Amino acid sequence: MRGHDPPPGLAGALATGRVDGVDVALTVANLRDRGLVEVTGHRTADGLADWTLTLRDAGELTGIDRAVAGEVFGSARTVRLSELRIDPARLDAAALARLRELRLLRGPRLRRAGLRVIGYGVFLTVLLALTVGYAQLGVVLAVAGAALAAGAAGLPARTRLGSQTLRRLAASAPGDLGEFGTALAGRSLRRHGRP
8 A cells, every 4th residue: 555545445435435346345355365354265066156254353453444344244253255245335434434534535624614604603793783783794704604615515525635546546557356356346235336
């Protein structure tokens, strides 16, 4: 992971704002590569491959890894891929929170600040109207808060660092998911994110 590059399973969420089956597959493959998930495979009677996933140490999982492991394993320590149904929509909030921590996506801070300024403006309007006059100062403050809140909604979701990271990730050669990753991505209930 270079600099501010997100973990492998978050690149798709950075691009689309949603987690999909490929993101889950990349996260599980990353957990496998880190030795936290053991994947054993075998061929079924019809010649197709089936895998068994075993969670080794849930104590070392944090953030999005814990959310993905919870979605894949639930309360079990071992699952068969053929029995698995993944709903990536449940992972959206954890993925977006992690991308905000990495400062790749904007949070709701500016909008909340604008709403707070509106509140101060209303309070100041009432206070000044009841005391010395000049209530229009409070109105001006409330309008400025509304402009801040509306302006925050118009900003792109990705920060400049997030856009640079996404361009760098898009320019790099995509990794091959392999047979296991493709099978795991196919267990997703939602296949595509927003364009």
